[in-house]
Amino acid sequence: MNNENVIDKIQQYLIQLQKQEGDLIYLNESLAQDEKQSAHSPGIDSPNLSETAKPKGQLSNEPEQSLMTQNAVEADWKDSQNIEELHSKIHNCQSCPLGASRTKFVFGTGNPNADILIIGEAPGKDEDLQGKPFVGRAGQLLTKILEAIGLSREEVFIANILKCRPPANRKPEPAEVELCEPYLMKQIELIKPAFILTLGLTALDTLLKGKHKMGEMRGQVLDYCGTTMLVTYHPAALLRNPNWKKAAWEDVQKLRRMYDEYLEEKG
Numbered sequence: 515m516n517n518e519n520v521i522d523k524i525q526q527y528l529i530q531l532q533k534q535e536g537d538l539i540y541l542n543e544s545l546a547q548d549e550k551q552s553a554h555s556p557g558i559d560s561p562n563l564s565e566t567a568k569p570k571g572q573l574s575n576e577p578e579q580s581l582m583t584q585n586a587v588e589a590d591w592k593d594s595q596n597i598e599e600l601h602s603k604i605h606n607c608q609s610c611p612l613g614a615s616r617t618k619f620v621f622g623t624g625n626p627n628a629d630i631l632i633i634g635e636a637p638g639k640d641e642d643l644q645g646k647p648f649v650g651r652a653g654q655l656l657t658k659i660l661e662a663i664g665l666s667r668e669e670v671f672i673a674n675i676l677k678c679r680p681p682a683n684r685k686p687e688p689a690e691v692e693l694c695e696p697y698l699m700k701q702i703e704l705i706k707p708a709f710i711l712t713l714g715l716t717a718l719d720t721l722l723k724g725k726h727k728m729g730e731m732r733g734q735v736l737d738y739c740g741t742t743m744l745v746t747y748h749p750a751a752l753l754r755n756p757n758w759k760k761a762a763w764e765d766v767q768k769l770r771r772m773y774d775e776y777l778e779e780k781g
């Protein structure tokens with residue numbers, strides 16, 4: 515074999531080698547691509563992972579429509595037959611970003627057949643830690659107010675518009691309220707209270723849809739979908755503005771009078 519033939523052979527060998535490496539690189543790339551695709555293809559039991567990729571702040575319209583809800587909230591929560599069942603089906607809710615930042619889900623406590631449903635705004639620090647509504651300073655004031663009109667916390671049901679604490683106790687965002695409100699609606703449907711007492715403007719504005727002024731609304735007997743509704747100041751606001759306590763006292767006394775009349779009629 516002369517030198518030219520040797521060089522020819524070496525060149526052919528190198529071309530062949532280059533081609534094989536190219537094929538190998540292509541094969542590796544396409545395998546990697548296939549693996550990626552299969553990881554993102556929803557199987558029969560797989561959740562829709564494209565939803566998982568949504569930025570955390572992106573909210574869906576209905577609690578049961580987001581991936582997190584599919585994972586964390588049972589799809590048939592709206593069919594719950596009682597308060598305990600509803601709680602068990604929604605307590606892992608992650609539909610809005612507050613689900614990730616909460617310590618505990620605050621469903622609400624009290625008599626599941628209460629005649630009086632009390633609705634506040636959202637859990638605060640103590641509520642978030644204990645998983646119960648109105649247990650901090652404002653909650654202690656609420657307990658005293660209830661006791662002053664002859665009611666115990668166990669007789670009524672106490673809940674909030676939001677079930678999870680907004681960071682630094684900020685006001686609930688409209689999107690959070692929109693996502694969480696259906697749970698409260700279901701609570702109302704199951705408890706069937708004769709009276710609703712809203713504490714503060716967030717609860718009032720959420721239930722009656724709109725912006726209201728406490729000074730104009732308190733003292734009025736309102737109607738919420740056939741249920742008698744009264745409104746008063748949030749106990750946290752009373753702690754900040756003790757001057758409002760007199761008005762709040764009148765409001766809860768009115769509730770007591772109306773409740774007594776209701777009980778009399780009921781026999």
Ligand code: SF4
Pocket residue numbers: 577607608609610611612613614676677678690693694
């Ligand atoms: S605040 Fe309501 S909607 Fe948001 S995660 Fe908590 S329970 Fe779900």
